[in-house]
Amino acid sequence: MDTQSVANEVIKSTREKQAFSIIALIRNEYFLYLVSSAAFVLLWHWVAKEQILGKSLATPYDVVKELGRLMTIKLAGKNLFGHAWASTQRILIGFSLAAVVAIPLGLFMALNRTVNAIVKPVFDLFKPMPPIAWISIAILWFGIGEPSKVFIIVIGTFVPCLLNSYNGIRLIEPELYDVIRSLGGNRRHEILQVSFPAAFPAIFAGLQISLSIAWTCVLAAELVSARSGLGWIIVQGMKLTKPELVIGGMLIIALVAWLTTLLVSGLERVLCPWKRHIEGL
Amino acid sequence: MAYEEVKVQTPLYLKILPVLSICAFFGSWEFIVKTGIVPSTMLAAPSEVIKLFIVKLTDPNPDGAVLSQHAWISLKEAGIGYLLSLLVGLPLGLTMGWFTTVRGLFRPVFELIRPIPPIAWIPLCIFWFGIGLWGKVFIIWIAGIVPCVINAWVGVGMTNPTLIQMARTYGASDWQIFTKICVPSALPMVFGALQIALAYCWTNLVGAELLAADQGLGFLISMGRRLALPQMVVLGMVTVGIGGAVIGVLIDAVEKRLLAGIRR
Amino acid sequence: MEKQKNVHNKIVCTDIGKTFIQKGTQQVHVLEKISLEVHDNEFLVILGPGQCGKSTLLRIIAGLETPTEGQAFLDGKLITGPGPDRGLVFQSYMLFAWRTVMGNVEMGPKLNGLPKKECREIAKHYIDLVGLQGFEKHYPHQLSGGMKQRVGIARAYANKPQVMLLDEPFGQLDAQTRLFMEKETERIWQTEKRTVVFVTNNIDEALILGDRIATMTGKLPGKMGPVYKVDFERPREPTDMEFLKLRHQITEASELVL
Numbered sequence: 164m165d166t167q168s169v170a171n172e173v174i175k176s177t178r179e180k181q182a183f184s185i186i187a188l189i190r191n192e193y194f195l196y197l198v199s200s201a202a203f204v205l206l207w208h209w210v211a212k213e214q215i216l217g218k219s220l221a222t223p224y225d226v227v228k229e230l231g232r233l234m235t236i237k238l239a240g241k242n243l244f245g246h247a248w249a250s251t252q253r254i255l256i257g258f259s260l261a262a263v264v265a266i267p268l269g270l271f272m273a274l275n276r277t278v279n280a281i282v283k284p285v286f287d288l289f290k291p292m293p294p295i296a297w298i299s300i301a302i303l304w305f306g307i308g309e310p311s312k313v314f315i316i317v318i319g320t321f322v323p324c325l326l327n328s329y330n331g332i333r334l335i336e337p338e339l340y341d342v343i344r345s346l347g348g349n350r351r352h353e354i355l356q357v358s359f360p361a362a363f364p365a366i367f368a369g370l371q372i373s374l375s376i377a378w379t380c381v382l383a384a385e386l387v388s389a390r391s392g393l394g395w396i397i398v399q400g401m402k403l404t405k406p407e408l409v410i411g412g413m414l415i416i417a418l419v420a421w422l423t424t425l426l427v428s429g430l431e432r433v434l435c436p437w438k439r440h441i442e443g444l
Numbered sequence: 445m446a447y448e449e450v451k452v453q454t455p456l457y458l459k460i461l462p463v464l465s466i467c468a469f470f471g472s473w474e475f476i477v478k479t480g481i482v483p484s485t486m487l488a489a490p491s492e493v494i495k496l497f498i499v500k501l502t503d504p505n506p507d508g509a510v511l512s513q514h515a516w517i518s519l520k521e522a523g524i525g526y527l528l529s530l531l532v533g534l535p536l537g538l539t540m541g542w543f544t545t546v547r548g549l550f551r552p553v554f555e556l557i558r559p560i561p562p563i564a565w566i567p568l569c570i571f572w573f574g575i576g577l578w579g580k581v582f583i584i585w586i587a588g589i590v591p592c593v594i595n596a597w598v599g600v601g602m603t604n605p606t607l608i609q610m611a612r613t614y615g616a617s618d619w620q621i622f623t624k625i626c627v628p629s630a631l632p633m634v635f636g637a638l639q640i641a642l643a644y645c646w647t648n649l650v651g652a653e654l655l656a657a658d659q660g661l662g663f664l665i666s667m668g669r670r671l672a673l674p675q676m677v678v679l680g681m682v683t684v685g686i687g688g689a690v691i692g693v694l695i696d697a698v699e700k701r702l703l704a705g706i707r708r
Numbered sequence: 709m710e711k712q713k714n715v716h717n718k719i720v721c722t723d724i725g726k727t728f729i730q731k732g733t734q735q736v737h738v739l740e741k742i743s744l745e746v747h748d749n750e751f752l753v754i755l756g757p758g759q760c761g762k763s764t765l766l767r768i769i770a771g772l773e774t775p776t777e778g779q780a781f782l783d784g785k786l787i788t789g790p791g792p793d794r795g796l797v798f799q800s801y802m803l804f805a806w807r808t809v810m811g812n813v814e815m816g817p818k819l820n821g822l823p824k825k826e827c828r829e830i831a832k833h834y835i836d837l838v839g840l841q842g843f844e845k846h847y848p849h850q851l852s853g854g855m856k857q858r859v860g861i862a863r864a865y866a867n868k869p870q871v872m873l874l875d876e877p878f879g880q881l882d883a884q885t886r887l888f889m890e891k892e893t894e895r896i897w898q899t900e901k902r903t904v905v906f907v908t909n910n911i912d913e914a915l916i917l918g919d920r921i922a923t924m925t926g927k928l929p930g931k932m933g934p935v936y937k938v939d940f941e942r943p944r945e946p947t948d949m950e951f952l953k954l955r956h957q958i959t960e961a962s963e964l965v966l
């Protein structure tokens with residue numbers, strides 16, 4: 164079920180019967196999207212033009228122009244795509260490292276009480292600590308190069324990856340194991356045929372959460388110290404007092420972060436075609 | 445009778461292992477620093493951290509404030525930003541879930557802001573507000589508003605359509621249905637949002653303070669790095685962690701209270 | 709009388725008792741002194757109200773629970789654990805959501821190490837038997853309740869068990885589908901005879917399907933009530949004279965117990 168629209172189903176069906184009118188138009192969602200987008204851009208333009216916030220806001224036009232410029236010229240040896248890729252690359256590395264360790268560990272903890280009794284208390288110590296708080300320690304340990312950025316991302320994405328694979332297994336209906344056992348399967352079959360596939364959607368949910376945390380982490384790390392990446396672009400904009408560079412950087416971050424989210428949900432759709440109908444989302 | 449009280453024990457080793465594991469963790473931490481396996485310029489032993497904690501309770505040097513003041517500043521920023529984000533985010537999300545007009549007007553902007561990590565706003569915040577209180581409040585506000593809107597919106601969307609239909613047959617207006625049916629049935633999701641938003645606010649607060657602050661726990665951490673005092677870094681991290689845990693427990697308790705009042 | 713002496717007892721339960729521990733501290737006495745015999749190739753129905761321990765009894769026979777008192781035997785051998793000789797069908801279907809109909813049905817043969825091609829053939833055969841041909845590639849969420857339970861039945865059958873154990877398999881279906889599925893069950897059973905233990909709380913279902921009906925009494929701990937022989941001809945109709953007479957008799961008796 165499409166959760167967002169259920170509550171409005173009733174409204175929509177009554178509305179469909181109405182003839183075309185101005186009222187129907189201003190109540191049309193897509194028309195309103197258009198109006199509000201336009202209004203937003205115009206307002207933004209006006210505020211920037213009249214310098215209501217001082218010189219610290221650039222007009223949309225300036226931002227687009229700046230983005231166009233960044234695509235062609237090189238800043239610190241990389242053009243815009245280079246910097247976007249630098250950030251994405253850090254995320255991919257840190258993210259995969261964390262996933263490779265945390266997901267199996269979470270599965271183990273859920274499947275084995277002894278492992279759980281050993282790992283869970285230490286994990287619970289680290290859990291409430293915001294990953295960004297690790298930046299200083301990371302710099303002390305690894306300097307300001309790539310490893311410290313990857314480290315932050317690993318720390319940040321580790322928690323949701325582990326928690327979700329752990330809970331994914333613990334929330335499995337125990338009778339599903341009975342099915343395997345009554346069909347003649349053993350403990351190994353229970354784990355391979357039920358635990359893993361049934362935890363899959365939860366693991367993917369964990370990956371999505373991790374991904375947004377990873378973007379926060381990589382930006383924080385790049386804002387503190389970096390020579391490339393989208394965070395660095397923003398910092399450049401700040402240092403040079405060029406709001407168009409800052410806002411352009413933010414827009415590109417939004418775009419790339421959104422694209423990576425799409426990538427993960429696309430992967431999920433391919434890997435578990437049965438999922439979206441079950442969770443109702 | 446069919447029901448009887450009995451005592452069942454969890455195996456002893458499952459009770460001891462967690463304690464052992466925590467002890468082993470702190471023990472080996474102390475050990476690797478004290479024996480110099482990890483140089484003391486990179487990591488501080490737990491005992492050092494406790495020592496510094498006691499000192500920082502009263503001594504504002506070298507970072508300009510005692511620990512409680514840093515903590516208070518952070519709490520204040522997080523609290524104001526969080527409350528503001530609830531104040532704006534929840535009504536916005538709830539109305540976006542029910543009124544097409546509201547959704548049509550706000551969704552494009554919301555979708556634009558949603559994927560931007562809140563700390564990416566830091567440079568703009570510094571332009572607009574400087575590095576004082578309100579810049580950080582703004583970042584936390586942005587951080588908290590996204591989960592609030594999403595959860596309230598989805599919560600309204602999960603209202604049982606039969607209830608809405610029923611209300612319609614009784615002649616209820618859109619507004620009445622919204623306040624009497626949609627909002628109550630969205631409450632569980634809204635409470636979920638309170639928690640998610642708070643955790644998210646706390647994370648981003650630390651980020652904001654690391655980058656732009658002259659007081660606060662995040663500032664303490666980054667001063668620790670600049671002064672090459674690992675025990676100060678760890679002290680800041682631990683305080684932030686404890687703060688996060690305490691807030692989580694509090695919200696949990698409040699949520700249980702409130703939800704218990706609503707459901708049965 | 710003469711005929712009865714020759715029947716072979718497939719399953720024998722002797723004075724089974726079961727006590728659960730709930731929430732770590734509470735002991736619940738669920739079954740008390742349950743004795744039961746199930747004959748070879750017989751369709752035995754266990755009839756009882758909700759929460760009287762029917763599922764628990766069935767799970768003990770399946771080997772998924774161990775009784776705290778007494779024993780259960782299959783072919784004279786003590787039941788110590790689950791095995792492919794007993795197939796279980798669950799009230800809430802319990803299909804593998806991540807597998808297609810085919811994947812679900814061929815699970816049993818696969819777990820028992822049969823070659824891939826053979827698994828396919830067996831699964832295909834039973835999918836056809838339960839009338840799901842054409843739905844092999846569907847996922848469970850694409851099926852209706854009745855179809856889901858057909859998959860559940862085919863999955864249990866595909867393992868070629870000697871005994872089928874069904875736990876209120878049609879409890880979640882609407883009355884119409886339920887009646888239809890009962891007819892189907894009868895047809896499937898007559899095509900491939902097995903010993904069947906069928907748990908239900910619906911007296912009409914019991915009378916349509918059972919060779920014998922073993923009743924259980926309500927309230928915990930559940931105890932065995934009288935056993936009725938249903939010896940009128942199949943297919944039975946709920947409007948037959950004999951049907952109504954036996955129905956009346958069972959209702960009277962169980963009301964006395966309650």
Ligand SMILES: Nc1ncnc2c1ncn2[C@@H]1O[C@H](COP(=O)(O)OP(=O)(O)O)[C@@H](O)[C@H]1O
Pocket residue numbers: 728729730736738756757758759760761762763764765
């Ligand atoms: N694994 C279990 N642990 C604790 N209590 C159980 C367990 N299984 C069943 N029970 C209890 O046994 C009682 C009877 O359950 P059940 O056998 O499912 O009855 P029925 O199938 O007749 O409805 C219930 O009250 C339930 O709480």
Ligand SMILES: [Mg+2]
Pocket residue numbers: 762763799875876
């Ligand atoms: Mg039952």
